[in-house]
Amino acid sequence: MAEAIAFDIAVRLITKLSSIALSQIGQLWNFKDDLDDLKRTIARIQAVLLDAEERSVTSNVVKVWLHELKDALYDAEDLLDDVQTEALRKDLMSGNKLTKEVRVFFSSSNQFAYGLKMGGKIKARFAFIQGQISELKLVERDLPVETPFTAKRRRQTHSFVGKEEIIGRDGDKAALLKLLLEKEFQSEENVIIVPIVGIGGLGKTALAQFVYNHERVKDHFGLRMWVCVSDVFDVKTIVANIIKSVTHQAPNQNLEMDQLQTQLRDKIDGKKYLLVLDDIWNEEGEQWFSLKKLLMGGTRGSRIIVTTRSHRVAKVTSKCQPYVLEGLSDDDAWSLFKQIAFEQRYADSTNPFFLEIGTQILERCGSLSHKDYS
Structure with missing residues (x-):
């Protein structure tokens, strides 16, 4: 639907605007102000998208507004990509730090993206689109966590990885295998939680995929499960996805939480299992403890791998020292x-x-x- 597409583009665009403002423009505050203005404008527009989607069913005017917004977002995203590419190219060729060429994003001297007037046109288009919010009487709303477009903001991961995709990391592989397979683990709990912590792009998921598929791990654990958590830490959703990972079939969507937890414990209690909870962002202990209580029925030697960018997540989820992933050689x-x-x-x-x-x-x-x- 137009609203879902527009929301996804808006999220990507705001992320890119933040990235440029923080990492590429340095002291060029005039350019930063333009970027911040555009980010605020898009965020304001984004807040009314849910209302616009509902009203577009009966209002052709709102439907046209959504299509105009989607086109403007695509153009702005393309232009930002060109700015980043050209700035990097010039920086690499010259050996100098970024200079005033990045200012051309909104100026009439922009020679490398869509012609001389594109930057100014995009500013004008978003100003016009924002101005129509009042005319159309669109209402700002908080997007509910269940909406499909919120779950798309970060990638969905899976358990498979080709051996050729893992470069280096021999020490990390050995260390994690030891944590998973070691029998004499100093803990009173049957189920040990092993957090893997590191900044984005270091290979936390790939490392978890490697150990998950290792032959010794397959032989050691009678049950292996993989769930990508990502943005929304919803206990009911995570429980349903764990069940789905075991049975290869999604549980009935009409089941209540009590029915789901019964199914989950029926599948994992009394078994030595490995569960990977990939890409956790939630730092609130209460939600985690609510999930953890349902996972403690595994036999001694069971393991849960948690991958996260946050040291606070690692501290909340486990009493063990996190495995901190460092950069490659x-x-x-x-x-x-x-x-x-x-x-x-x-x-x-x-x-x-x-x-x-x-x-x-x-x-x-x-x-x-x-x-x-x-």
């Missing part, structure tokens, strides 16, 4: 970069021009190639 980072970036593989990776650009890009990706956290 320089050699492994370069191997990974070549695998992803060079289409011609060997030919590209020996081209001096590509080598120079690749080296500069890796230097900017400090979290990938260096053990550096903030």
Whole structure:
């Protein structure tokens, strides 16, 4: 539907605007002000999208407004991509830090995206679209957590990974296997929770996928389950997804929480299981403890892997020390970069021009190639 599409684009666009403002413009506050203005405008428009969706069913005027918004969001996203690409290209070619060329996003001198007037046109289009909110009497609403578009904000993960996708990490693989398979674990609880913590892009999910599919792990645990949690930590949804991971069939949507928890405990109680809860963001202990109580029926030796970017999540979910994932070594980072970036593989990776650009890009990706956290 138009509203769902527009919401997803708006979320991506606000994220990109935040990213540019924080990491690319430095001291160029005039440019930052323009970006912040656009971000606030889009956020205001985003707040009325649910009302617009409902009213578009009976109002052609609102339906047209939604289509105009969707087109404007697409154009703005394309323009931001061009700004980022061109700024990076100029920076790499010149060897200098970003200078005033990024200011051209909203100026008439923008030569590289959609012609001379696109930046100004996009500002004007969003100002017009926002101005129509009052005329159409659109009402701001909070999006309910159950809406399908909120769940799309972050990627959905799965349990499979090809061995060729994991570069380096031999020490991490061995350490995690030991945590999963070690019999003498100092804990009174049958089910041990092992948090993997690290910033985005370090490979937490890939590492969890590797150990999940390891032959020793398959032999050790009678039951293995994988659930991607992501944005919305809803206990009922997570329980239903755990059941689905066991039975390969979604439970009846009309079941109440009490019926679901009975099904869950019937599947896992008395079994030595491995459960991966991937990409947890919720830092509220109350919700976690509500879920944890339902998972403690496994036999001694059961494990739950939690992957998260947050040290607070790790502290809330487990009494154990979290496994903090560090950056790749320089050699492994370069191997990974070549695998992803060079289409011609060997030919590209020996081209001096590509080598120079690749080296500069890796230097900017400090979290990938260096053990550096903030």
